[in-house]
Each structure stands twice: as C-alpha cells, then as structure tokens.
Amino acid sequence: MVKTKSVGCLVILLLLFSNPVVARDYIEVWPQDWSDVTPLFKTSIFANRFFVKNDSLGASYLSTDGLYFKELDLVYRTVNRQAIEQEVVLRSKAELHGLFLGIDDRSNRHVVWSEKAENGYSINYTHFSIPYTDHMHHIIYTSNNTVQDIAAFQENNIIHLVWSERDKYFQIKYAQISNNELQFVETVTDTNDISVKPSIILNDRGIPHVFWMETSDSQGVKILHASRLSNNQWSMPTKIGLGTVQDIKQGGVIELARYGPEIFALWASTHRGGNNLYVSLVKFDSSGEISEQEFLAAGSRARFVDGTTEPQLVWQSDGQFGTEIRYAKYIDDHLDDEINLSVGRRGAFRPEAYCIDSNVYVSWLHADPEQGYVLHEINNEYPKKITTWRKVGIDEQAPFAHLLYVFISTFMMAMVYTVLNIVVMLVGGIIYGLVLRYNIYAEQSFFYRLSLLSIILMVVSRFPIPAVSASFFGLVHHGLAYVLALIGTYLLMRGVKNRGAFVNIATIIIWMYLFQYFSLIPEVILR
Amino acid sequence: MELENKRYKIFFEIALVFLGGLFLVLLSFIVGGFPYKGEPISQLIWIELILLMILLALPLFR
Numbered sequence: 001m002v003k004t005k006s007v008g009c010l011v012i013l014l015l016l017f018s019n020p021v022v023a024r025d026y027i028e029v030w031p032q033d034w035s036d037v038t039p040l041f042k043t044s045i046f047a048n049r050f051f052v053k054n055d056s057l058g059a060s061y062l063s064t065d066g067l068y069f070k071e072l073d074l075v076y077r078t079v080n081r082q083a084i085e086q087e088v089v090l091r092s093k094a095e096l097h098g099l100f101l102g103i104d105d106r107s108n109r110h111v112v113w114s115e116k117a118e119n120g121y122s123i124n125y126t127h128f129s130i131p132y133t134d135h136m137h138h139i140i141y142t143s144n145n146t147v148q149d150i151a152a153f154q155e156n157n158i159i160h161l162v163w164s165e166r167d168k169y170f171q172i173k174y175a176q177i178s179n180n181e182l183q184f185v186e187t188v189t190d191t192n193d194i195s196v197k198p199s200i201i202l203n204d205r206g207i208p209h210v211f212w213m214e215t216s217d218s219q220g221v222k223i224l225h226a227s228r229l230s231n232n233q234w235s236m237p238t239k240i241g242l243g244t245v246q247d248i249k250q251g252g253v254i255e256l257a258r259y260g261p262e263i264f265a266l267w268a269s270t271h272r273g274g275n276n277l278y279v280s281l282v283k284f285d286s287s288g289e290i291s292e293q294e295f296l297a298a299g300s301r302a303r304f305v306d307g308t309t310e311p312q313l314v315w316q317s318d319g320q321f322g323t324e325i326r327y328a329k330y331i332d333d334h335l336d337d338e339i340n341l342s343v344g345r346r347g348a349f350r351p352e353a354y355c356i357d358s359n360v361y362v363s364w365l366h367a368d369p370e371q372g373y374v375l376h377e378i379n380n381e382y383p384k385k386i387t388t389w390r391k392v393g394i395d396e397q398a399p400f401a402h403l404l405y406v407f408i409s410t411f412m413m414a415m416v417y418t419v420l421n422i423v424v425m426l427v428g429g430i431i432y433g434l435v436l437r438y439n440i441y442a443e444q445s446f447f448y449r450l451s452l453l454s455i456i457l458m459v460v461s462r463f464p465i466p467a468v469s470a471s472f473f474g475l476v477h478h479g480l481a482y483v484l485a486l487i488g489t490y491l492l493m494r495g496v497k498n499r500g501a502f503v504n505i506a507t508i509i510i511w512m513y514l515f516q517y518f519s520l521i522p523e524v525i526l527r
Numbered sequence: 528m529e530l531e532n533k534r535y536k537i538f539f540e541i542a543l544v545f546l547g548g549l550f551l552v553l554l555s556f557i558v559g560g561f562p563y564k565g566e567p568i569s570q571l572i573w574i575e576l577i578l579l580m581i582l583l584a585l586p587l588f589r
Contacts, residue, residue, distance in 0.1 A: 337563070338565065340563065391556065391557055392553045392557055392561065393556070393561055394553075406549075407545070407546070407549060410549075411545070435583075440586045440587065441586060448582070448585070448586075452579075452582050452583070455575060455578050455579045456579065459572070459575050459576060459579055462571075462572045462575070472564070472565055472566065473562035473563070474562040474563060474565070475568065475571075476555065476562070477552070477555065480551070481552075484548040484552070488544035488545075491540055491543070491544055492540060514548070517545070517548070518548055521549065521553075522552075522556075522561070522564070523564075
C-alpha cells in the first residue's frame with residue numbers, strides 16, 4: 001500500500017514539475033472549422049468603419065489609414081487569398097469622416113467619402129476599374145454646415161446617398177450620384193429634433209428606404225423610417241423601434257440588407273432598462289408590414305455578411321478580455337449557434353464580413369502594441385487543423401498537467417460555489433423535508449428521492465434568494481452536469497444505510513458540490 | 528485488511544465520480560464542440576418545474 005501511495009505521489013510531482021510538461025495558464029479554444037487569424041494591414045479607427053466587399057476580382061477593402069485624424073489616407077486594397085494584390089491611395093492627408101465603397105455590375109469600384117477642410121465640409125466621389133490605372137477626384141457637394149454620417153446604396157450606375165447635415169438642426173438629406181454629379185438633393189426630415197446616422201437601401205421594386213436615429217429630450221432615441229414616393233416626396237417618418245445615445249456615441253449605425261422581398265434592419269439598443277447594448281432587429285415585408293423590435297444578442301456594431309442569400313450576422317460583444325467578435329446565422333427568427341471568432345486575450349472590434357460561394361470571411365480590428373490598429377481576417381474556407389486536446393480546451397503540449405490543473409482548480413472553485421449556495425441548500429432542504437413528511441414520497445427508492453431533492457434544489461436556485469451559479473454553457477452541458485451530479489451522488493451515497501437528517505444534509509451538500517464541479521469545468525478551462 | 532479494502536473502494540468510487548465525470552464532460556466537448564458561454568435560456572425554469580411536477584406526480588399513479 002505504501003508503495004502504491006509513493007508511486008501516486010511521484011506521478012503527480014512529475015506531472016506538475018517536469019520541465020517539458022509545464023502547461024500554459026491559458027489556452028485558446030479555437031472556433032471549430034475556422035481558419036487561423038491573419039493580419040492584413042495597418043489602419044486607423046478615425047472613420048466610423050472600414051468597408052469590405054467581394055466580387056470575381058477579389059475582396060476589396062476601403063479604409064482610412066493614418067495616425068493623426070487630420071492627415072488620413074483613403075486607401076483601397078484588393079485582397080486575394082489573404083494576400084494584398086493592389087493598394088491605391090485615393091486621397092492623401094485629409095480629415096476624412098464617412099466613407100462608402102460600392103461595386104457596379106461591370107466590376108467598377110465607386111467610392112464616396114466626406115471631408116472637413118478649413119472652408120467647410122464636402123462630399124467627394126471617385127470611381128475606377130480593376131486593375132487600377134487612375135482615378136478622378138470629384139467634389140460633388142460642399143457646405144458650410146456640418147456634414148456627417150454619409151451612407152449609400154449602389155444600384156447599377158446610380159448611387160443613392162444619404163447624410164446628416166446641420167441646417168439649424170441636424171436633418172437627413174438624400175441625393176443620387178450619377179455621371180460624376182450629385183442630383184435630386186432632397187431633405188427627408190423636417191424636425192427640431194436631432195436626426196443622425198442615416199442608412200439607405202432599395203427594396204425589390206427599386207424604392208429607396210431610409211432609416212435613421214432621432215434624438216429628442218423627451219423620448220430618447222427613436223429609430224425612424226421613410227420611403228421615397230413616386231413624386232420625389234418622402235413618406236411621413238414612422239417609428240420602427242428604440243435606439244440609445246450610447247450606441248450613437250460609440251459610432252453605431254443602422255445596418256440594412258435585403259433578403260428576397262424582405263428588408264432587415266439591425267442596430268444596437270438597451271434592453272429592459274439595463275445599460276448593456278443588445279443587437280436589435282426589425283423586418284419589413286413586401287407589403288410594408290413592420291415586425292416588432294427583436295433583441296437578438298448582447299453586443300453592438302452588428303453587420304450582415306455581404307453576399308449571402310440568408311441572413312448571417314457578425315457583431316462585437318463584451319468578453320473576458322475586452323470585446324469579442326461573434327458570428328451566427330439567423331434562422332427561424334433567432335440566432336443559431338453563436339461562435340466567438342476572436343480567441344485570445346486581445347480585444348477585437350468593428351467586424352465586417354463577406355461571403356465567397358458559401359464560405360464566410362470576417363474581418364475586424366485589433367489594437368497594434370506598437371501604434372495604431374491592424375485589420376485581421378478569419379474564414380471558414382480553410383479550417384485550421386486542431387488536435388482533440390485543443391478541441392476540448394486542453395493544452396496539447398502538456399495535456400496531463402493541464403488536466404490536473406483543471407481538475408484541482410474546478411475542485412477548489414466548486415467548494416467556494418457550494419458554500420455560497422448555502423441559502424439554496426437550506427431552503428431546498430426544508431422543502432425536501434416537508435415533502436418527505438408524506439409517506440408516499442418518504443417510502444420511495446433512494447434514487448427517486450435523490451432525483452426529487454436535486455430538482456427541488458435546481459428550482460430553488462431560481463428563487464430571488466442569494467445564490468451563485470456557474471456560467472451557462474448551453475442546455476446540453478447544463479443537463480449533463482445535472483445528470484452527472486445525480487449519478488455521482490447516488491454512487492457515493494447508495495451504500496449509506498442510515499437515512500436520518502445528517503445523511504440528508506450530507507446528500508444535499510454532495511449533490512450541490514458535484515453539480516457545481518461539473519458546471520464549472522468549461523469556465524475553468526476558459527479562465 | 529477488510530477496512531483497508533473498504534477505504535480503497537471508497538477512494539476509487541470518489542475518483543471514478545470526479546475523473547469519470549470530467550472525462551464524460553470533455554467527451555461531450557469532442558462530440559458537440561466546445562460549448563459557447565451565453566445567457567441561460569428563459570425556458571429553463573419551466574423545464575425544471577415540469578420535471579419537478581412529473582417527479583411529484585409519479586408516486587401518485589403507481
């Protein structure tokens with residue numbers, strides 16, 4: 001027996017202190033079926049967003065690069081298989097604000113951007129073909145008023161443009177760019193409230209629909225919608241949902257996409273009086289019916305994956321190490337299988353995504369430790385090969401040492417969680433005791449009574465009483481933790497003959513401990 | 528000797544519960560992918576309440 005103990009101790013010491021098996025303190029759980037993350041180029045965060053679109057000539061990126069907000073370069077890049085093929089500076093050393101990239105049906109690139117100069121604001125336009133030879137810079141609109149939040153939609157050779165302009169109050173303006181000129185400059189709003197962050201899309205019949213955010217002192221932020229009528233007038237604005245100033249301050253916009261006859265609108269707003277941002281969705285069907293505002297997931301800056309036939313979303317959401325980039329398909333009115341794409345300890349933000357065939361490419365920004373920001377990309381076309389150990393979150397370089405660490409950490413944390421659930425155990429124990437006063441329950445098998453006790457404890461933990469629970473990792477894991485705790489308690493307690501109060505208390509504590517232990521495993525791995 | 532054997536039996540049972548359970552949880556990650564951390568689903572309380580009702584009702588119909 002002494003020999004067995006000695007061997008056991010020796011194995012544990014070897015696992016813990018052997019040089020080649022020292023586990024890392026953190027392991028990245030890679031998103032299954034996704035590629036490595038590739039850094040593409042350095043950029044800035046001075047403009048609200050960067051643009052990425054794909055066509056037969058490759059992926060096109062439009063971004064504002066530079067380190068000083070008054071000296072930014074407007075840069076267009078073509079990327080093929082994660083290699084930059086072409087890089088063109090379209091505008092150099094200017095104070096750039098909004099930008100837009102469109103591709104027409106002849107693969108010509110159309111770029112619109114807004115600038116601030118000493119003599120006021122301007123909206124600028126250029127177009128060019130690929131391979132790039134040259135481009136002409138057209139100043140298509142100037143104003144002494146503040147011009148901000150430009151957004152556009154390209155349909156064949158016409159670009160439908162909207163922006164917010166301070167004309168005593170901020171109003172939404174609409175115009176069309178055709179033959180290098182701005183036409184039909186129209187004012188969509190006429191209100192004393194502040195109308196900002198417009199977005200535009202054309203429905204399947206070619207009618208422009210504009211959405212924007214309107215802030216007022218009395219009603220907070222409203223999301224409004226208007227469509228262009230046949231006489232070049234605009235319909236009365238209709239409220240489609242609520243937004244939040246928090247989202248406006250963080251540079252949020254209303255993202256629009258068309259799937260068949262339906263228009264989908266996404267933005268971020270708070271939910272149930274809380275302060276956290278949630279991705280909100282509203283749908284318009286072809287008859288003009290507007291759905292209720294849905295709250296899809298915690299997060300902001302949601303984008304539709306460009307080029308898909310069904311809605312797929314990327315957005316940023318708070319994670320353990322800052323913001324994370326998440327991806328999910330929108331199926332049957334909910335997000336299906338959310339995935340965190342930006343693993344690691346660096347915050348990732350401002351996602352944009354496009355589709356090649358059925359493969360999704362997602363880009364986002366990471367802060368560069370040196371200076372500025374770097375655009376990174378991931379895709380599900382070339383999945384990264386991951387080992388089974390890595391698949392379950394265990395370091396493949398030192399799996400047993402890491403497993404031992406996970407086991408000990410979970411073991412210790414489960415103790416703390418059990419102690420913190422003392423009120424749940426107390427209330428659950430009292431209810432269980434009351435139920436057992438009826439002989440019909442008291443005379444049942446031990447497994448039945450244990451099942452009853454465990455489900456009473458689960459229900460009691462939902463009561464508004466002090467309780468602590470591990471993070472939720474899906475219904476399957478939750479159910480598995482419950483079943484394993486039940487079977488484990490049964491195995492450990494089945495031989496105990498005396499079923500007095502002391503044994504019942506011990507059973508409650510053991511079940512609670514085992515449930516916390518099995519629930520905490522993924523949380524400890526991710527810690 | 529019998530007491531010593533009983534102690535080892537208990538020790539192995541405890542080890543089986545903890546390590547076997549850990550193995551099964553990791554196995555579920557291999558089969559279904561590493562689970563995604565999220566908000567508890569709102570229907571969970573109803574599932575648990577229904578289970579409780581079924582368990583309470585079972586002896587009445589035996």
